[in-house]
Amino acid sequence: xxxxxxxxxxxxxxxxxxxxxxxxxxxxxxxxxxxxxxxxxxxxxxxxxxxxxxxxxxxxxxxxxxxxxxxxxxxxxxxxxxxxxxxxxxxxxxxxxxxxxxxxxxxxxxxxxxxxxxxxxxxxxxxxxxxxxxxxxxxxxxxxxxxxxxxxxxxxxxxxxxxxxxxxxxxxxxxxxxxxxxxxxxxxxxxxxxxxxxxxxxxxxxxxxxxxxxxxxxxxxxxxx
Amino acid sequence: xxxxxxxxxxxxxxxxxxxxxxxxxxxxxxxxxxxxxxxxxxxxxxxxxxxxxxxxxxxxxxxxxxxxxxxxxxxxxxxxxxxxxxxxxxxxxxxxxxxxxxxxxxxxxxxxxxxxxxxxxxxxxxxxxxxxxxxxxxxxxxxxxxxxxxxxxxxxxxxxxxxxxxxxxxxxxxxxxxxxxxxxxxxxxxxxxxxxxxxxxxxxxxxxxxxxxxxxxxxxxxxxxxxxxxxxxxxxxxxxxxxxxxx
Amino acid sequence: xxxxxxxxxxxxxxxxxxxxxxxxxxxxxxxxxxxxxxxxxxxxxxxxxxxxxxxxxxxxxxxxxxxxxxxxxxxxxxxxxxxxxxxxxxxxxxxxxxxxxxxxxxxxxxxxxxxxxxxxxxxxxxxxxxxxxxxxxxxxxxxxxxxxxxxxxxxxxxxxxxxxxxxxxxxxxxxxxxxxxxxxxxxxxxxxxxxxxxxxxxxxxxxxxxxxxxxxxxxxxxxxxxxx
Numbered sequence: 207x208x209x210x211x212x213x214x215x216x217x218x219x220x221x222x223x224x225x226x227x228x229x230x231x232x233x234x235x236x237x238x239x240x241x242x243x244x245x246x247x248x249x250x251x252x253x254x255x256x257x258x259x260x261x262x263x264x265x266x267x268x269x270x271x272x273x274x275x276x277x278x279x280x281x282x283x284x285x286x287x288x289x290x291x292x293x294x295x296x297x298x299x300x301x302x303x304x305x306x307x308x309x310x311x312x313x314x315x316x317x318x319x320x321x322x323x324x325x326x327x328x329x330x331x332x333x334x335x336x337x338x339x340x341x342x343x344x345x346x347x348x349x350x351x352x353x354x355x356x357x358x359x360x361x362x363x364x365x366x367x368x369x370x371x372x373x374x375x376x377x378x379x380x381x382x383x384x385x386x387x388x389x390x391x392x393x394x395x396x397x398x399x400x401x402x403x404x405x406x407x408x409x410x411x412x413x414x415x416x417x418x419x420x421x422x423x424x425x426x427x428x429x430x431x
Numbered sequence: 432x433x434x435x436x437x438x439x440x441x442x443x444x445x446x447x448x449x450x451x452x453x454x455x456x457x458x459x460x461x462x463x464x465x466x467x468x469x470x471x472x473x474x475x476x477x478x479x480x481x482x483x484x485x486x487x488x489x490x491x492x493x494x495x496x497x498x499x500x501x502x503x504x505x506x507x508x509x510x511x512x513x514x515x516x517x518x519x520x521x522x523x524x525x526x527x528x529x530x531x532x533x534x535x536x537x538x539x540x541x542x543x544x545x546x547x548x549x550x551x552x553x554x555x556x557x558x559x560x561x562x563x564x565x566x567x568x569x570x571x572x573x574x575x576x577x578x579x580x581x582x583x584x585x586x587x588x589x590x591x592x593x594x595x596x597x598x599x600x601x602x603x604x605x606x607x608x609x610x611x612x613x614x615x616x617x618x619x620x621x622x623x624x625x626x627x628x629x630x631x632x633x634x635x636x637x638x639x640x641x642x643x644x645x646x647x648x649x650x651x652x653x654x655x656x657x658x659x660x661x662x663x664x665x666x667x668x669x670x671x672x673x674x675x676x677x678x
Numbered sequence: 679x680x681x682x683x684x685x686x687x688x689x690x691x692x693x694x695x696x697x698x699x700x701x702x703x704x705x706x707x708x709x710x711x712x713x714x715x716x717x718x719x720x721x722x723x724x725x726x727x728x729x730x731x732x733x734x735x736x737x738x739x740x741x742x743x744x745x746x747x748x749x750x751x752x753x754x755x756x757x758x759x760x761x762x763x764x765x766x767x768x769x770x771x772x773x774x775x776x777x778x779x780x781x782x783x784x785x786x787x788x789x790x791x792x793x794x795x796x797x798x799x800x801x802x803x804x805x806x807x808x809x810x811x812x813x814x815x816x817x818x819x820x821x822x823x824x825x826x827x828x829x830x831x832x833x834x835x836x837x838x839x840x841x842x843x844x845x846x847x848x849x850x851x852x853x854x855x856x857x858x859x860x861x862x863x864x865x866x867x868x869x870x871x872x873x874x875x876x877x878x879x880x881x882x883x884x885x886x887x888x889x890x891x892x893x894x895x896x897x898x899x900x901x902x903x904x905x906x
Binding site (some may be wrong): 210212217225229279283284287 | 733734735759763765766767770780781784786808864
Binding site for chain 2 (some may be wrong): 356373
């Protein structure tokens with residue numbers, strides 16, 4: 207199965223590198239959103255819980271764009287059939303898609319987080335805070351990637367794909383928003399950063415586990431006929 | 432399963448229990464010291480919420496059965512349960528808002544984690560019918576709807592936990608759990624009310640199941656009567672509701 | 679030695695909502711034989727191929743492919759069948775070589791085989807160009823490569839010579855033609871051509887098998903009647 211996951215992931219990355227659609231759009235959208243926040247909040251700088259909120263809303267909405275496009279290339283080129291014909295466990299497709307979405311999110315964050323720090327963040331983060339931020343990003347991204355893959359697979363077969371993805375995914379991702387926002391708030395505090403509240407990290411991990419299991423159990427039913 | 436049987440009995444029983452619940456709530460249960468008369472809405476709001484949540488979970492369980500057995504009847508059961516629970520859910524939010532306005536002067540408060548969680552659940556399940564409607568292939572529609580119902584059903588408890596943890600509320604818990612903290616007369620009224628709404632759900636569920644089965648039978652009879660198969664039938668438009676195969 | 683039939687269908691039924699796409703199709707195809715399937719559009723030919731390819735599960739009736747029961751044992755059969763469908767099942771943004779290598783990896787086939795096939799169908803020169811720059815005929819040739827990459831025992835071909843000029847058709851013939859003990863199911867709209875290369879003929883209309891006989895015993899005119 208790892209051979210299949212490798213082949214699928216390689217194909218995803220090749221496609222995106224060859225004809226970049228998803229990552230540039232997400233990155234550009236994040237930066238635009240940050241600018242909109244500046245004008246909407248009428249502030250030059252944010253800190254603490256407001257900063258966490260701005261960052262996570264931006265990342266979440268950018269993720270919705272990516273999720274909508276995740277299965278489109280396969281759907282249009284009849285590509286899922288090609289995979290289904292191979293003597294390969296269907297879970298390989300799930301793992302590959304989650305890994306691909308995770309990679310896309312990470313690439314976007316390489317742009318969005320520095321942009322956020324430059325454009326809107328008040329207190330300058332230290333190395334330790336950055337490391338902790340990366341840890342929270344990783345956990346939250348895993349949750350977004352798993353839920354996104356499940357929702358993306360559900361929505362790709364429907365007629366109103368771009369509308370349905372946010373409608374389905376946003377309520378399902380609220381626990382991720384809760385955990386991530388609460389976990390990163392102390393990192394952006396004005397009067398010097400606090401430590402990482404473990405309770406929220408635990409919530410994120412629990413979410414990742416639960417949805418990981420759900421996706422593993424249900425994904426086959428979405429791709430098989 | 433013959434859903435049409437016992438409908439009259441169930442309806443009468445539901446009506447009777449509802450009347451009893453209303454009577455108990457208004458005349459038997461004592462007035463709440465803090466909140467006065469508006470607290471009585473608690474006897475509608477909480478049972479509605481409990482029944483709706485159970486309905487969603489039941490929909491999820493039926494969906495699991497549907498995926499396991501591929502029997503479209505389970506899909507129909509799941510669909511009816513979820514769509515009824517959604518209607519009840521709207522009732523929960525409305526009664527919650529009324530009560531919030533009466534208690535705190537605002538139509539919505541973020542302090543009550545159960546209500547907030549319910550809003551999220553409602554928003555999620557509100558996408559169930561649009562999701563179904565936008566998938567044309569009936570078999571795929573049923574299958575995807577079941578995946579959604581299971582995901583949403585599993586999400587319900589996680590959501591409640593997450594929201595409860597998130598609300599660092601200073602506001603006192605207004606709804607003490609039904610088991611503890613309620614004086615006995617209130618408990619009686621509450622339990623009867625809960626029974627009444629549960630019966631309402633079951634009765635409505637059966638009515639809708641009967642109606643759907645009847646339409647399916649009617650269509651299959653029509654098909655058998657028109658000699659040239661399904662060319663003689665009026666085209667069935669796209670629909671969010673599951674179709675049953677001819678029995 | 680009597681080998682088990684490659685395909686055994688008994689009352690195969692597949693629905694699409696209230697419409698029936700395949701209605702009680704019963705046919706048995708011996709190993710190494712070619713079955714040609716005729717029928718107007720919407721008769722169920724593509725559905726039949728997709729069920730045989732394990733992409734669709736039967737709603738009623740029994741289906742055995744290469745000795746395995748569908749849908750339960752479909753996973754065991756996939757590596758031994760090749761499908762050439764209406765859609766080429768290729769990614770337009772990837773090159774021909776990348777497409778074949780992707781399939782090779784999925785099937786666990788050595789890279790060299792992909793190269794040899796590209797060479798054989800005359801696409802080696804353009805192997806590093808993106809597929810969406812190819813003509814439809816070239817895409818079809820590449821799709822044939824994809825279908826036979828893993829040397830399947832059972833070939834499911836949906837109008838294989840569509841979009842191919844005679845020269846291209848000749849190139850792909852050794853890959854998808856009868857021979858090497860391959861069992862084939864071919865859909866066709868060409869009565870005489872289809873019958874000539876087949877052992878068994880199946881005529882579908884509205885999902886039902888209206889005709890099922892040895893190809894040699896079928897008159898092309900009878901095929902014409904299916905379309906009326």
